[in-house]
Amino acid sequence: MRYLPLTEADRSAMLETIGAPDVDALFSDVPEEARLTGPIEGLPMHASEMAVEKHMRRLSKKNLAASDAAFFLGAGAYKHHVPxxxxxxxxxxxxxxxxxxxxxxxxxxxxxxxxxxxxxxxxxxxxxxxxxxxxxxxxxxxxxxxxxxxxxxxxxxxxxxxxxxxxxxxxxxxxxxxxxxxxxxxxxxxxxxxxxxxxxxxxxxxxxxxxxxxxxxxxxxxxxxxxxxxxxxxxxxxxxxxxxxxxxxxxxxxxxxxxxxxxxxxxxxxxxxxxxxxxxxxxxxxxxxxxxxxxxxxxxxxxxxxxxxxxxxxxxxxxxxxxxxxxxxxxxxxxxxxxxxxxxxxMTLLGEKGLRRLALENHRLACHAVERLSKVPGVTVLNDSFFNEFTIRLGTDARKVVRTLAERDILAGVSLGRLFPDNADLADGLLVAVTETTTEEDIETLASALEEVLS
The missing domain is CATH 3.40.640.10 (Type I PLP-dependent aspartate aminotransferase-like (Major domain))
Known part of the structure; x- marks a missing residue:
């Protein structure tokens, strides 16, 4: 398929037909602070393919992969083992x-x-x-x-x-x-x-x-x-x-x-x-x-x-x-x-019995996490009921705790302050998810780190 660019006359005719004064009017629903007014600062206008690949590899090394950390993130996206x-x-x-x-x-x-x-x-x-x-x-x-x-x-x-x-x-x-x-x-x-x-x-x-x-x-x-x-x-x-x-x-x-x-x-x-x-x-x-x-x-x-x-x-x-x-x-x-x-x-590989066993293992590990974290001074478990995800209160801004633990390769959970930034009453809440990929060693790592950070 050939790329057929528009001429200025084409653009003017299209804008006139839809009743828009200019192209910027088409982006009126995008908040102004989210719009670019020029080239991205610090990004070169052009680079060779090899230079771009090298740069992207350097950037990728800044990522902390889920498999390389004690992982407790959830809130709608969960780390499960996929055969x-x-x-x-x-x-x-x-x-x-x-x-x-x-x-x-x-x-x-x-x-x-x-x-x-x-x-x-x-x-x-x-x-x-x-x-x-x-x-x-x-x-x-x-x-x-x-x-x-x-x-x-x-x-x-x-x-x-x-x-x-x-x-x-x-x-x-x-x-x-x-x-x-x-x-x-x-x-x-x-x-x-x-x-x-x-x-x-x-x-x-x-x-x-x-x-x-x-x-x-x-x-x-x-x-x-x-x-x-x-x-x-x-x-x-x-x-x-x-x-x-x-x-x-x-x-x-x-x-x-x-x-x-x-x-x-x-x-x-x-x-x-x-x-x-x-x-x-x-x-x-x-x-x-x-x-x-x-x-x-x-x-x-x-x-x-x-x-x-x-x-x-x-x-x-x-x-x-x-x-x-x-x-x-x-x-x-x-x-x-x-x-x-x-x-x-x-789902077919699991079958009904396999799904039930998987669910029970998720819940068992979550129960173990709740029991262990409830013993950490300063931590309060909110839930009376849960499956594999629950909320704890830290008595301090959970976002700061999450960032501190991330530097130790512990992804401790999702802070409620991140999910609900306009509600200060939720700022000390941390949503913790546990799946079959979580080990008891991971849970102990999280608990020990919280004991140190909250002391």
Whole structure:
């Protein structure tokens, strides 16, 4: 494909057509402090390929790899062991080069994989139907909110967000709601052993289209969702449940079992490494068949061909690339096909029993970490309930402690001050995640370092 640059006349004609005075006006939604006004300071205008490679290698040595540290980071992205067989399978040519299966007759393998993936997600979430994946967990959360608004036919526009929802997910919802008429009712979390479910329920009224909660929540707490579901349904609203750690569902009750109408989440934990933050994998499922046609993305189905043989097709594909834009259910419903394949391969290798064993090992190690850290002077464990992630209070700014320990090759966790920079009440909170890759030696390393730093 040739690169065909625009002339000044082309640019002027385009700007005139869309009613923009200049190119800068197209970036008005980007904060001014985030925009460049000239070349990046310190970056040469040109360099040889060898010089660039050498420079990039020097920069890469500043990274502290997850595998080279005592690692306790989580908050929506988790370090799990991914079997080598996962990478081997997803790099097979028929998978690695495949895109959207527009032509079912030559994409049966991809379609069958997505069909199996949907089945796995539906069973994991306790739902009837799952789609063929989304872009990531945060955008899947917004898609669920938009779906609830469609189901309400625009008669209900209030969206109640739990204060214990991941703040990045909440920000995505708020950003997208700027372009709709949805009213976002949000709150900040409180550092207490149990989430304020009563306060959340009190915010649900007759104008509410949906209620969004996280399970386990951003502080690692696990709570019964049934009372929230009952309160939402009493007002004619839908309950949307966000899950950022799918391994947890090998040990705790699924959201669908507790009354969730839509369940969304991030699938990175299974099959997909941390990878500096992406690409990741959005999961999306519903509990009612009547809501299927309002789902975003694509849905693979099983059928038979003209000879009666089993086959697979795209049953629903309500994205703007396939149908009229005004009738599309989404325009950001990217199917993360290769990540979905990795998820499905890892899940298949584990099986139901393997997933349960993996979940129990995660919880066992987390319990050991809680027991050990609770003995550190100055550390208070917040949670009464948790899976593999929990919150501790340090009595001092957690960000400073995290930076100090990082210099000792200990990635101690995610400070709540980083997640909630505008809430000083959370500044001493530290979110600690423990997985099967964490050793008891790592836990002792963290505890000993905290004893020294907090003394």
């Amino acid at each position: 080598a067989s996962v990478d081997h399978i997803i790099q097979r040519g028929e998978f690695l080069t495949a895109y959207t299966p527009y032509q079912p007759e030559i994409a049966q393998g991809t379609l069958q994989m997505l069909f199996e993936f949907q089945t796995q997600v539906a069973r994991l979430y306790g739902c009837h139907v799952a789609n063929a994946s989304m872009y990531d967990g945060s955008t899947a959360c917004w898609e669920a909110v938009a779906m609830a608004s469609r189901i309400a036919r625009g008669k209900k526009r209030k969206v109640v967000l739990s204060g214990a929802l991941h703040p990045h997910y909440a920000e995505v919802v708020k950003t997208m709601a700027k372009f709709t008429e949805d009213e976002i009712a949000h709150a900040s979390p409180a550092l207490q052993a149990q989430p304020d479910n009563d306060g959340l329920i009190a915010r649900i009224d007759d104008d509410t289209s949906c209620v969004v909660v996280q399970y386990p929540d951003i502080l690692g707490r696990v709570t019964d969702l049934q009372p929230i579901a009952d309160a939402a349904h009493e007002k004619g609203a839908l309950l949307i449940v966000v899950n950022t750690e799918p391994v947890a569902l090998g040990a705790i009750k699924s959201p669908g079992e507790m009354g969730a109408d839509i369940v969304v989440g991030e699938g990175q934990s299974l099959g997909v490494g941390l990878q500096f933050g992406g690409p990741y994998l959005g999961l999306f499922a519903v509990t009612s068949q009547k809501h299927v046609r309002q789902m975003p993305g694509r849905l693979c189905g099983e059928t038979v061909d003209a000879e009666g043989k089993r086959g697979f097709v795209l049953t629903l594909s309500t994205r703007e690339q396939h149908i009229r834009r005004e009738k599309a259910t989404s325009n950001i419903c990217t199917n993360s096909g290769l990540c979905a394949l990795a998820f499905s391969v890892h």
